[in-house]
Amino acid sequence: MMKAQRWATSRWSGYLVFLVVLLATTLSALKASNPVAERLLTRSIGNQGAEVIAQVDQVMASVVRTLTAIDRSGHAACSAADLSLLRSELMRSKFTKDLGRLEGNDLACTTMLGVLPEPFVPKQRSIPLDGGLQLFWKAGLLLDPSTLGVVVRAKRSSLLIDLDAFGVPTSPGLNYVISLRDEPTPLVIGLDRHGLPGYIETARVAGFEQGKRFCSARVPLCATVVQARPAEDHANRQAAWLLGSAGILLGSALGGLALLLHRRRTALSAQIRRALANGGFTVRYQPIMRLGEPPEIVSAEALIRWPDGPAPPDVFIAEAERCGVIGAITAFVLDTVLEDMRGLFEKLPDFRVAINISTPELLDGSLAATLQRLWPEGLGRHHVGFELTERSTAELQDILPQLERLRGQGHPIYIDDFGTGYSSLAQLQHLPVDYIKVDRSLLPGSARQRASLIPEILAIARRLEVGLVFEGLETREQAQLLEGVGQTIFAQGWYFGHPETPDKLQERLKPGTRRCE
Numbered sequence: 001m002m003k004a005q006r007w008a009t010s011r012w013s014g015y016l017v018f019l020v021v022l023l024a025t026t027l028s029a030l031k032a033s034n035p036v037a038e039r040l041l042t043r044s045i046g047n048q049g050a051e052v053i054a055q056v057d058q059v060m061a062s063v064v065r066t067l068t069a070i071d072r073s074g075h076a077a078c079s080a081a082d083l084s085l086l087r088s089e090l091m092r093s094k095f096t097k098d099l100g101r102l103e104g105n106d107l108a109c110t111t112m113l114g115v116l117p118e119p120f121v122p123k124q125r126s127i128p129l130d131g132g133l134q135l136f137w138k139a140g141l142l143l144d145p146s147t148l149g150v151v152v153r154a155k156r157s158s159l160l161i162d163l164d165a166f167g168v169p170t171s172p173g174l175n176y177v178i179s180l181r182d183e184p185t186p187l188v189i190g191l192d193r194h195g196l197p198g199y200i201e202t203a204r205v206a207g208f209e210q211g212k213r214f215c216s217a218r219v220p221l222c223a224t225v226v227q228a229r230p231a232e233d234h235a236n237r238q239a240a241w242l243l244g245s246a247g248i249l250l251g252s253a254l255g256g257l258a259l260l261l262h263r264r265r266t267a268l269s270a271q272i273r274r275a276l277a278n279g280g281f282t283v284r285y286q287p288i289m290r291l292g293e294p295p296e297i298v299s300a301e302a303l304i305r306w307p308d309g310p311a312p313p314d315v316f317i318a319e320a321e322r323c324g325v326i327g328a329i330t331a332f333v334l335d336t337v338l339e340d341m342r343g344l345f346e347k348l349p350d351f352r353v354a355i356n357i358s359t360p361e362l363l364d365g366s367l368a369a370t371l372q373r374l375w376p377e378g379l380g381r382h383h384v385g386f387e388l389t390e391r392s393t394a395e396l397q398d399i400l401p402q403l404e405r406l407r408g409q410g411h412p413i414y415i416d417d418f419g420t421g422y423s424s425l426a427q428l429q430h431l432p433v434d435y436i437k438v439d440r441s442l443l444p445g446s447a448r449q450r451a452s453l454i455p456e457i458l459a460i461a462r463r464l465e466v467g468l469v470f471e472g473l474e475t476r477e478q479a480q481l482l483e484g485v486g487q488t489i490f491a492q493g494w495y496f497g498h499p500e501t502p503d504k505l506q507e508r509l510k511p512g513t514r515r516c517e
């Protein structure tokens, strides 16, 4: 019965999509032959290009100002006074992620990491800019060389540009990328699916070849404005011409194709909504240990699971963020945590569960509303902390009041995946943060290890007076290395335990069973 109903629904939606496609193709054919529409489009592409180039020029002018100011410093390179000067310039400059001091060709210290254990020399070729500056278009970053950034170097200093600086609002139907003027490069800066600037391969930018290029008169950078989905527009025009002669047959074929595409795109978000309504999700808890003899479970991270789902958490969470369902997911996780853990919270007054959240739910107030609705009277707020990924700190100004409010209520705040994005010390300094979770790619033994940076990370934590949680510990060697650092740290990973059911976690928390083998 249900099946038949679903089939009938899909058949009707097929007809509906067919009609929409028919209308769209006809309209687009009309549009194609309409010179006024063409002129408007050209003007809007021109405006978009001018806006991007104006932003590029503004960013680069600010970069030059900052570099000129710190190059003049009379302090000994990387002395306390010098680092303090770099930090105050960093606070002042809007488009900067990090500032560093050069000794010869080597990067010797940065505001984020202090004096480097070993000098860093970028491997990429640089592009000369006016005034003796050098531009590195895709420099591997210090903490994680596989993460790229735009770096500009002056004689004595180096500046990492905040990629978000290259973001400007787009007009409907238009998109843009920024590239080098004289060197075709497979990597350009474009907008990701959240509308945030990041590196993207030109091969993956639809319509890049047909895009219109606008170049800066001051720096060797250009913007290419592309029409979003020009390939589809082109197909639509052809289809409209063919429809005139081939009639309804082609229409049905297009309708079917569009239905398939439409279904593929909406399937995951629709399935998420359905799973939320039908109890398809569950929550598992991964222990977080305080290292020592013996290591002790002090908290746990709540991780969502979709046992019969078509995708792993990182994939469906990204889709939920994109489609505006993330607030409902967090509400489900919080509700489940409160139900699973209430007894434990009452028995262990310091025990805490950390829940992952995203920026949109802070911005739209949905998290605050969920907490107001679900938080039980009499339960201490310190029992639930919130994890926000490092990438989200890009919208720092906007989320600051909400984070402060959460923290003011007593919820500890964690910065997740530290080391995978571009956090600078300056930004973390401004965030109301209690813990930094260090991404597992920074651990010794990982493929991208930079073990020598661990002392610097420990120093950052001490300076900012925040706790450190190392993620992804898989081996005894990793645990031993971190145990010997001489400051209280926390760790999470398969070595101490996989995400597990609430019963298993409670079992491990019973006295006498806390030790991990």
Ligand code: C2E
Binding pocket: 286, 302, 303, 304, 312, 313, 314, 317, 329, 330, 333, 355, 356, 357, 358, 416, 417, 440, 471, 472, 473, 474, 492, 493, 494, 495, 499
């Ligand atoms: P995350 O917040 O960084 O969570 C840690 C991820 O690392 C989890 O993957 C966990 O299972 C995995 N992990 C833990 N220990 C180890 C280890 O020793 N080695 C390795 N290789 N991996 C380890 P999971 O559960 O697949 O989640 C992936 C991501 O999806 C999470 O990364 C988080 O960003 C997101 N996510 C998961 N659950 C939720 C949720 O309830 N809400 C939100 N908003 N996001 C969630």
Ligand code: CA
Binding pocket: 301, 356, 387, 416
């Ligand atoms: Ca997390």
Ligand code: CA
Binding pocket: 416, 417, 437, 439, 471
């Ligand atoms: Ca993480």
